[in-house]
Amino acid sequence: MRTAYKCRAYPTPEKAAVLSRTLGCVRLVWNKTLSERTRRYHTENAPTSHRGTSATLTTRRRGEELAFLSEVSCVPLQQTLRHQQAAFQNFFSGRTRYPRFKSRTARQSAHHTRSAFRMRDGSLVLAKTSSPLRFIWSFSHIDVTELDPTTVIASREPDGPWYVSFAMDVPKPAVPQPTSRAIGLDLGLATFLTTSDSVRIATPRNLARKARSLARHQRGLARCQRGSNNRHKAKAEVARTHRKVRNARRDFLHRTSTALVRSADMVAVEDLNVAGTVRNRRLSRAISDAGRGEFRRQLEYKCERAGRTLVVIDRWYPSSKTCSNCEYLLVESKLSARHWTCPSCRTRRDRDFNAAKNILAAGRAVARDAPGDACGADVRRQGSPLPRSVVEQEARGRSSGS
Numbered sequence: 001m002r003t004a005y006k007c008r009a010y011p012t013p014e015k016a017a018v019l020s021r022t023l024g025c026v027r028l029v030w031n032k033t034l035s036e037r038t039r040r041y042h043t044e045n046a047p048t049s050h051r052g053t054s055a056t057l058t059t060r061r062r063g064e065e066l067a068f069l070s071e072v073s074c075v076p077l078q079q080t081l082r083h084q085q086a087a088f089q090n091f092f093s094g095r096t097r098y099p100r101f102k103s104r105t106a107r108q109s110a111h112h113t114r115s116a117f118r119m120r121d122g123s124l125v126l127a128k129t130s131s132p133l134r135f136i137w138s139f140s141h142i143d144v145t146e147l148d149p150t151t152v153i154a155s156r157e158p159d160g161p162w163y164v165s166f167a168m169d170v171p172k173p174a175v176p177q178p179t180s181r182a183i184g185l186d187l188g189l190a191t192f193l194t195t196s197d198s199v200r201i202a203t204p205r206n207l208a209r210k211a212r213s214l215a216r217h218q219r220g221l222a223r224c225q226r227g228s229n230n231r232h233k234a235k236a237e238v239a240r241t242h243r244k245v246r247n248a249r250r251d252f253l254h255r256t257s258t259a260l261v262r263s264a265d266m267v268a269v270e271d272l273n274v275a276g277t278v279r280n281r282r283l284s285r286a287i288s289d290a291g292r293g294e295f296r297r298q299l300e301y302k303c304e305r306a307g308r309t310l311v312v313i314d315r316w317y318p319s320s321k322t323c324s325n326c327e328y329l330l331v332e333s334k335l336s337a338r339h340w341t342c343p344s345c346r347t348r349r350d351r352d353f354n355a356a357k358n359i360l361a362a363g364r365a366v367a368r369d370a371p372g373d374a375c376g377a378d379v380r381r382q383g384s385p386l387p388r389s390v391v392e393q394e395a396r397g398r399s400s401g402s
Helices: 011-042 050-062 067-073 073-092 211-223 230-265 284-290 292-306 349-368
Strands: 002-009 108-113 115-121 125-126 153-155 161-167 184-185 191-197 200-202 266-271 309-313 339-340 348-350 377-380 387-394
Touching: 011 050, 011 067, 011 073, 011 108, 011 125, 011 153, 050 067, 073 108, 125 153, 125 184, 125 230, 184 230, 184 349, 191 230, 191 349, 200 339, 211 230, 230 292, 266 349, 284 292, 309 349, 348 349
Parallel strands: 184 266, 266 309
Antiparallel strands: 002 161, 108 153, 115 125, 153 161, 184 191, 191 200, 309 387, 339 348, 377 387
């Protein structure tokens, strides 16, 4: 199983200068290669292969204009060419948008493979450096002296902190004991999620809590003269505030997703159109602050690692308008109506709790009818010929009790 561990690094001024020079060369190679690819495609209508970019890099390192590229290790430079080739492959396959140029004020990273670093007894020595790089290892369940990484990624945040990530292949963890429990999740805004067993988790609103401080720092940045030292300090302060918000959001999502995966054998969620909902000007900031897409991604890989089953319900499934008791379907339901009374069974329903129970019922139907079919089954919309398909994503190493 492929995994990575990210740690805070504290390079000396000499090592920081070497790493900064490496990051600058990586950014330069990426931007020049991207510019040449774009120019060649528009003028000559010809594609550019990875072999061609690698040969161009070798020529540039031997030339006089970019001779300083030979002062850093060639491994991070070759890796950035491979990453750009993968970015173009993803673009032409329709998975991502066109690659963009790198900025010196954004987060930067340099990938070192085995030939560009040495890891012995917990000490890391990168290429073009003579002494170990100091980093803080915070994973108590793993012995740092036994690390055998295949890739080491040195990165720097926009506000200055350095980090080092160790990517390695580790044995797949043992499958936890089955809990004989299944839960359905309904994601919201005021309430981050509501489970089918009446548990509500409030939205932390990390960006909203830092909004006043962020606005003050941004006003100070706007008043500074371009190119001045004060503007550089103000920009770092804005980036530091964003980093705190980002770390708090990531910590909340990791804690929540881990607790859910550990507590249930099957997790059913609704396939929300996050990219479409952020186009709403009134709700885009709140939706982005909640991190729905990242939460879904974490659920997917954590369920796969733990041997759990993740069932994703189609986004057109009317979970909020269907009574979980008698399956009566409302013709129309306003978003502001958080409670409604079923006209058929006269039961008063909480909108979020009712949706979570319906999502759980749909997930159980798929697990019962097609336990080994990863494609799931189709569920028909009440009163309409349009289908609402349920897609099930099962872990390949799921235990029999899951």
